Amino acid sequence: xxxxxxxxxxxxxxxxxxxxxxxxxxxxxxxxxxxxxxxxxxxxxxxxxxxxxxxxxxxxxxxxxxxxxxxxxxxxxxxxxxxxxxxxxxxxxxxxxxxxxxxxxxxxxxxxxxxxxxxxxxxxxxxxxxxxxxxxxxxxxxxxxxxxxxxxxxxxxxxxxxxxxxxxxxxxxxxxxxxxxxxxxxxxxxxxxxxxxxxxxxxxxxxxxxxxxxxxxxxxxxxxxxxxxxxxxxxxxxxxxxxxxxxxxxxxxxxxxxxxxxxxxxxxxxxxxxxxxxxxxxxxxxxxxxxxxxxxxxxxxxxxxxxxxxxxxxxxxxxxxxxxxxxxxxxxxxxxxxxxxxxxxxxxxxxxxxxxxxxxxxxxxxxxxxxxxxxxxxxxxxxxxxxxxxxxxxxxxxxxxxxxxxxxxxxxxxxxxxxxxxxxxxxxxxxxxxxxxxxxxxxxxxxxxxxxxxxxxxxxxxxxxxxxxxxxxxxxxxxxxxxxxxxxxxxxxxxxxxxxxxxxxxxxxxxxxxxxxxxxxxxxxxxxxxxxxxxxxxxxxxxxxxxxxxxxxxxxxxxxxxxxxxxxxxxxxxxxxxxxxxxxxxxxxxxxxxxxxxxxxxxxxxxxxxxxxxxxxxxxxxxxxxxxxxxxxxxxxxxxxxxxxxxxxxxxxxxxxxxxxxxxxxxxxxxxxxxxxxxxxxxxxxxxxxxxxxxxxxxxxxxxxxxxxxxxxxxxxxxxxxxxxxxxxxxxxxxxxxxxxxxxxxxxxxxxxxxxxxxxxxxxxxxxxxxxxxxxxxxxxxxxxxxxxxxxxxxxxxxxxxxxxxxxxxxxxxxxxxxxxxxxxxxxxxxxxxxxxxxxxxxxxxxxxxxxxxxxxxxxxxxxxxxxxxxxxxxxxxxxxxxxxxxxxxxxxxxxxxxx
Numbered sequence: 001x002x003x004x005x006x007x008x009x010x011x012x013x014x015x016x017x018x019x020x021x022x023x024x025x026x027x028x029x030x031x032x033x034x035x036x037x038x039x040x041x042x043x044x045x046x047x048x049x050x051x052x053x054x055x056x057x058x059x060x061x062x063x064x065x066x067x068x069x070x071x072x073x074x075x076x077x078x079x080x081x082x083x084x085x086x087x088x089x090x091x092x093x094x095x096x097x098x099x100x101x102x103x104x105x106x107x108x109x110x111x112x113x114x115x116x117x118x119x120x121x122x123x124x125x126x127x128x129x130x131x132x133x134x135x136x137x138x139x140x141x142x143x144x145x146x147x148x149x150x151x152x153x154x155x156x157x158x159x160x161x162x163x164x165x166x167x168x169x170x171x172x173x174x175x176x177x178x179x180x181x182x183x184x185x186x187x188x189x190x191x192x193x194x195x196x197x198x199x200x201x202x203x204x205x206x207x208x209x210x211x212x213x214x215x216x217x218x219x220x221x222x223x224x225x226x227x228x229x230x231x232x233x234x235x236x237x238x239x240x241x242x243x244x245x246x247x248x249x250x251x252x253x254x255x256x257x258x259x260x261x262x263x264x265x266x267x268x269x270x271x272x273x274x275x276x277x278x279x280x281x282x283x284x285x286x287x288x289x290x291x292x293x294x295x296x297x298x299x300x301x302x303x304x305x306x307x308x309x310x311x312x313x314x315x316x317x318x319x320x321x322x323x324x325x326x327x328x329x330x331x332x333x334x335x336x337x338x339x340x341x342x343x344x345x346x347x348x349x350x351x352x353x354x355x356x357x358x359x360x361x362x363x364x365x366x367x368x369x370x371x372x373x374x375x376x377x378x379x380x381x382x383x384x385x386x387x388x389x390x391x392x393x394x395x396x397x398x399x400x401x402x403x404x405x406x407x408x409x410x411x412x413x414x415x416x417x418x419x420x421x422x423x424x425x426x427x428x429x430x431x432x433x434x435x436x437x438x439x440x441x442x443x444x445x446x447x448x449x450x451x452x453x454x455x456x457x458x459x460x461x462x463x464x465x466x467x468x469x470x471x472x473x474x475x476x477x478x479x480x481x482x483x484x485x486x487x488x489x490x491x492x493x494x495x496x497x498x499x500x501x502x503x504x505x506x507x508x509x510x511x512x513x514x515x516x517x518x519x520x521x522x523x524x525x526x527x528x529x530x531x532x533x534x535x536x537x538x539x540x541x542x543x544x545x546x547x548x549x550x551x552x553x554x555x556x557x558x559x560x561x562x563x564x565x566x567x568x569x570x571x572x573x574x575x576x577x578x579x580x581x582x583x584x585x586x587x588x589x590x591x592x593x594x595x596x597x598x599x600x601x602x603x604x605x606x607x608x609x610x611x612x613x614x615x616x617x618x619x620x621x622x623x624x625x626x627x628x629x630x631x632x633x634x635x636x637x638x639x640x641x642x643x644x645x646x647x648x649x650x651x652x653x654x655x656x657x658x659x660x661x662x663x664x665x666x667x668x669x670x671x672x673x674x675x676x677x678x679x680x681x682x683x684x685x686x687x688x689x690x691x692x693x694x695x696x697x698x699x700x701x702x703x704x705x706x707x708x709x710x711x712x713x714x715x716x717x718x719x720x721x722x723x724x725x726x727x728x729x730x731x732x733x734x735x736x737x738x739x740x741x742x743x744x745x746x747x748x749x750x751x752x753x754x755x756x757x758x759x760x761x762x763x764x765x766x767x768x769x770x771x772x773x774x775x776x777x778x779x780x781x782x783x784x785x786x787x788x789x790x791x792x793x794x795x796x797x798x799x800x801x802x803x804x805x806x807x808x809x810x811x812x813x814x815x816x817x818x819x820x821x822x823x824x825x826x827x828x829x830x831x832x833x834x835x836x837x838x839x840x841x842x843x844x845x846x847x848x849x850x851x852x853x854x855x856x857x858x859x860x861x862x863x864x865x866x867x868x869x870x871x872x873x874x875x876x877x878x879x880x881x882x883x884x885x886x887x888x889x890x891x892x893x894x895x896x897x898x899x900x
Contacts, residue, residue: 020808021706021795021796021808021809021813022795022796022798022806022807022808022809023794023795023796024790024791024793024794024795024796024797025790025796027780027782027787027790027791028780029751029772029778029779029780030759030762030772030778030779030780030781032769032770032772032773034759034762034779035762035764035768035769035772035779036524036527036528036533036762036763036764036766036769037490037524037527037533037534037763038524039495039520039521039523039524039527040520041515041516041517041519041520041564043492043495044495044496044499044516044519044520045496046499046516047515047516048513048514048515048516048561049499049502049503049506049513049514049519050503050513052499052500052502052503053500053503054500054503054504054507055497055500055501055503055504056500057097058090058094059090059488059494059497059498059501059538059540060485060487060488060489060494060497060536060538061089061090061094061484061485061488061538063482063483063485064083064085064091064094064482064483064484064485065094065098065482067081067480067481067482067483068081068083068094068095068098068456068480068482069098069102070480071454071456071479071480071482072098072099072102072400072454072456073102074480077425078422078476078477078478078479079454079479079480080422080454080455080456080457080477080478080479080480081454081455081456081457081478081480081481081482082405082456082457082458082459082464082467082478082480082481082482083095083456083457083458083459083482083484084459084460084461084463084464084481084482084483084484085460085461085483085484085485085486086460086461086484086486086539087460087541088539088540088541088542089484089485089486089538089539089540089541090484090538090540091458091484092458094484095402095456095458096357096359096402099357099400099402099456100357102355102400103354103355103356103357103399103400104353104354105354106354106355106399107354107355108131108349108352108353108354108355108356108398109131109349109352109355109356109397109398109399109452110128110129110130110131110133110134110349110398111128111129111130111131111132111133111134111135111345111346111347111348111349111350112126112127112128112129112134112345112346112347112390112394112397112449113126113127113129113134113137113138113343113344113345113346114126114127114343114344114346114385114386114388114446114447115127115289115342115343115344115385116340116341116342116385117385117447118292118293118295118296122443122444122445123444123445123446123447124344124385124388124444124446124447125289125447126346126446126447126448126449127285127286127289127343128285129283129286131349131350131352132348132349132350132351133283133350134343134345134346134347134348134350135345135348135350137280137286137343138342138343138344138345140276140279141293141341141342141343142342144272144273144276144341145338145341145342147272148268148269148272148297148338149304149338151268151269151272152264152265152268152269152301152304152305155264155268156261156264156305161264164260165257168253168256168257168260169253171253172249172250172253175246175249176246176249179242179245179246180242183235183238183239183242186235186238258301258302261301261302261305262298262299262301264301265297265298265301265304266298269294269297269298270294273290273293273294276290277290277291293341296340296341297341300337303337304337307337339384339386342386344385344386344387344388346370346388346389346390346394346449347390347394347395347397349398354399355398355399355400356395356396356397356398356399356400357396357399357400357402358392358395358396358399358400358401358402359402360392360401360402360403361404361407362407362411363392363403363404363407363408363411363414363418364411364414365411365412365413365414365417365432366391366432367391367392368391368392368393368414368417368418368421369391369393369394369417369421369427369428369429369430370388370389370390370391370393370394370427370429371388371389371391371429371431372387372388372389372429372431372443372444372446373387373388373389374387375387383443383444384444385444385446388429388444388446391427391429393421393427393451393453394427394449396453397427397449397451397452397453398452398453399453399454400453400454400455400456401453401454401455401456402456402458403418403455403456403457403458404457404458404459405457405458405459405460405463405464405467406459406460406463408457409463413432418455419473419477421451422451422455422477423473423477424448424451425450425451426448426449426450426451427448427449427450427451428446428448429446430445431443455478457478461483464481484538485538486530486537486538486539487530487532487535487536487537487538488535488536488537488538489534489535489536490527490533490534490535490536494536495523495536498519498522498523498526498536499516499519501540501543501544502514502519502522502547505544505547505548506547506551509548509551511547511548511551511562512551512554512555512559512560512561512562513561513562514547514550514561514562515561515562515563515564517563517564518550518561518562518563518564518566518567520564521564521567521568522543522546522547522550522567523536524763525543525546525567525571526543527763528731528763529542529543531728531729531730531731531761531763532760532761532763533760533761533762533763534760545574546567546570546571546574549570549573549574550562550566550567550569550570551566552570553566553569553570553573554566575617578614578616578617579617579619581612581614581619582612582617582619582621582736585621586621586739586740586743589621589622589740589743590743590744594681595624595680595681596622596623596624596740597624597710598710598711598740598741598744598750599710599711599744599745599747600709600710600711601707601708601709601710602707602708602710603701603702603705603706603707603708604626604627604628604629604698604699604701604702604708605624605625605626605627605698605701605708605710606624606625606694606697606698606701606708606710606714606792607622607623607624607625607694607710607712607713607714607737608622608623608624608625608679608691608694608695608713608714608715609621609622609623609690609691609694609713609714609715609733609734609736609737609752610622610623610688610690610691610733611728611729611732611733611736618729618732619732619735619736620729620732620733620734620735620736620737621736621740622713622736622737622740623679623680623681623682623691624679624680624681625677625678625679625680625691625694625695625698626677626678626680626698627675627676627677627695627698627699627701627702628675628676628677628702629673629674629675629676629699629702629703629817630673630674630675631672631673631674631821631824631825632672632673632674632825633670633672633673633674633825634674635658635671635673635674635675636654636657636658636661636673636675636677636699637674637675637676637677638650638651638654638677638678638695639676639677639678640678640679640682640686641654645682645683645684645685645686646685646686646687647685647686647687647688648687649687649688649689650686650687650688650689650691652689653688653689653691653692653717653718654692654695656689656692656718656719656720657692657693657695657696657699657718659720660696660718660719660720660721660722660785661696661699663720664722664811665814665815665818666818667803668803669818669819669822670822671818671822672818672821672822672824672825672826673703673818673821675699675702677695677698677699679691688727688728689717689727690715690716690717690727690728690729691714691715692716692717692718693714693715693716693717693718693724693753693785693788694714694715694716696718696722696785697714697785697788697789697792700785700789700810700814701792701793703813703814703817703818704793704795704810704811704813704814704817705813705817706793706795706810706813707793708792708793709749709791709792709793709794711741711747711749711750711751712750712751712752712753712791712792713733713734713737713751713752713753714752714753714788714792715727715730715733715752715753715754715755716753716754716755716758716782716788717755718785722784722785722786723783723784724755724756724782724783724784724785724787724788725755725757726755726757726758726761727754727755727758730754730755730758730761730762731761731762731763731764733752734752734754734762734764734768734779735764735765735768737752738752738768738771738777741777742771746771746776746777748775748776749778750776750777750778751777751778751779751780752778752779752780753780753781753782753788753791753792754779754780754781754782755781755782755783756781756782756783758781759781762779785797786798786810786811789810790810793810795808795809795810796808796809796810797809797810797811798810798811798812799811
């Protein structure tokens with residue numbers, strides 16, 4: 001039964017909420033079959049998932065797969081891929097599967113090594129070798145250095161080498177001794193002698209064959225001292241000449257010895273390196289490197305010789321052994337000489353099958369481009385080419401690198417270095433700290449490595465659009481976008497693949513197999529997640545969670561097979577874990593803290609429906625919307641908008657409904673009304689336009705004086721023609737209102753108004769559908785404001801003919817109220833005639849105010865009607881111009897009055 005508004009008498013002003021009304025026609029509610037999609041288990045061609053093959057590929061992501069395949073296979077600079085889609089849509093698993101499948105058919109890249117640069121020690125040289133040859137070269141160089149060290153030590157310690165050294169040094173010694181002996185004989189002829197001191201030979205005077213003291217020299221006659229001094233000077237000059245001859249001879253000897261060492265080293269090293277040169281004859285960079293190694297070893301033969309002698313000293317001097325620490329130091333020095341000849345393998349692809357696929361979960365600056373490690377030596381931090389470590393770009397070079405876009409953007413400098421590397425086509429290893437060090441420190445500048453990689457970024461769509469508009473390099477570097485949809489069209493093929501997904505989850509996670517009835521429930525849950533009867537959700541993470549939880553409840557029930565009731569239990573338990581806030585709000589409604597009526601009828605009051613999104617849980621709740629009207633000229637005002645508690649979409653929706661009311665009722669009169677509407681007990685921001693039709697119903701009820709049924713919740717937006725438009729969250733809104741009605745008692749007259757375009761979005765709970773089937777609850781689809789008002793009031797909305805609304809209808813009652821307001825406002829501002837003016841006392845007439853000012857005040861007041869615009873800098877509105885408006889002009893013309 002529809003509650004009829006009780007008759008009421010006209011008020012003292014001649015107009016009131018009473019009077020006869022015309023009953024509305026009957027509007028049919030939706031059938032239970034229209035309220036959700038039921039998946040018939042019989043249409044699934046299996047009994048259990050044990051009969052179903054695992055899922056191969058994706059479900060309904062053809063667009064994304066085509067784009068991804070194109071981006072991965074397309075060669076050329078900048079054809080990297082951005083995979084856009086929400087989490088849980090299978091984007092990561094799909095990318096991983098397709099990238100690895102494509103990589104398997106491609107050749108593995110080569111190895112990259114760093115070696116010492118003999119021309120510029122601060123710039124290590126990068127060598128590229130076929131896959132696996134880097135480790136071989138490392139071992140070959142280690143073997144070569146061991147052989148070089150062993151052979152050089154053997155040669156330098158051989159009897160022949162020592163004999164050659166002794167002969168060379170013996171000739172020098174003999175020549176030196178002969179020159180000194182001849183000089184000594186010459187000195188003796190003059191009574192002088194050469195005395196050997198720590199600082200070298202000195203000339204001294206002799207007295208009876210012994211050196212003369214200073215006292216004896218002083219007692220000699222002056223002539224004798226002069227003679228000795230003269231002869232001493234001559235001998236000193238001769239001694240200096242001899243010393244120069246000896247030093248020159250030693251230099252020549254040392255150079256001869258160095259050349260001998262080089263010859264010995266060359267004859268020893270060349271046979272050893274020749275073997276490697278033959279082995280790596282197909283690698284020109286390696287041959288060049290081996291040639292440089294050979295020349296450097298020969299040039300450092302003397303240093304190697306000395307280090308070998310120092311290291312072998314304990315073996316030659318067993319009677320006076322070198323302390324252990326010093327011996328260890330000597331060995332370390334010898335090892336350090338050969339460190340520069342090592343090969344540091346940066347990337348080893350010897351075991352790689354196909355192109356490499358690298359998924360970097362922590363894409364920091366250093367994890368992307370590599371880093372140089374340091375060690376402490378004598379209080380300083382030092383590094384060398386052997387301490388260079390590879391980054392993800394090195395490991396993925398020649399293949400594919402998969403990154404999470406948000407992780408890259410969240411890590412300092414990671415996005416910049418990724419872009420720079422892709423633009424230059426080179427991987428440069430640099431210490432980022434140098435950018436912030438006032439005094440640059442000595443460090444390495446490794447040779448850049450050429451880059452050949454396909455980068456796949458995975459992220460939400462808003463990140464893609466932000467980069468597209470904010471980063472000018474992004475569109476050049478990531479030219480392919482692969483969009484993952486959150487929904488798929490429900491077809492028999494996709495239902496079969498849904499079942500294959502369940503079977504895959506069962507096998508991979510070791511779950512209990514599903515009966516086909518349970519699979520049907522999973523499919524229904526997918527439709528409910530997407531809020532669409534003809535589509536299924538592609539958020540497979542949430543679907544997978546329900547599959548796993550249903551298996552858990554089946555095991556708890558002692559069942560080896562997951563049945564439909566176990567899936568339902570999993571969904572209910574999942575809801576129960578998340579709906580604490582929903583229960584708290586319902587408690588506030590039940591105990592009267594939040595005022596919601598679900599029975600009776602109220603004028604200017606209606607139950608709007610809103611949706612609260614908690615991230616992992618969404619639910620609907622009713623909210624009271626009330627409207628109050630009064631005589632005035634400031635039009636329709638939304639209190640939430642006035643207090644800046646409404647968002648832009650809600651504000652736009654309110655302006656649209658205002659436009660609708662103006663176009664319907666203000667064609668022959670001004671809207672002389674002051675109307676206020678608000679969401680009661682709402683203290684946060686109100687956003688969205690889904691309550692705009694609800695607000696119209698409240699205003700029309702207040703204008704017509706016809707009460708609205710409180711047992712009906714309303715959702716739907718309205719356009720300027722009064723047509724009801726679709727909204728979001730309709731399923732949750734209906735269920736939220738149903739739960740409130742159920743707790744307070746279902747009367748059989750309660751229900752919800754929704755837009756017809758939202759019927760396809762209904763996936764109501766089975767208990768709600770059962771209540772509709774039993775006639776305890778109703779869902780109406782209304783296409784216009786008039787249809788909604790007829791259901792809410794039981795009164796016909798009415799049509800307009802020849803400018804007049806059908807009597808006894810909602811529109812006629814509202815129009816009469818507005819016309820009455822316009823007449824009243826005109827009466828308050830009417831200028832008295834001469835007779836009325838004479839009857840007034842002087843105190844009643846303000847002589848200072850001209851007559852035209854009163855008329856102008858009336859015109860200005862009327863002209864303000866519906867001339868409001870948002871003004872963020874003031875109180876939210878901006879009043880219209882203080883001039884005579886068109887409504888004022890028409891008002892004057894109809895009443896034959898003029899302000900002039």
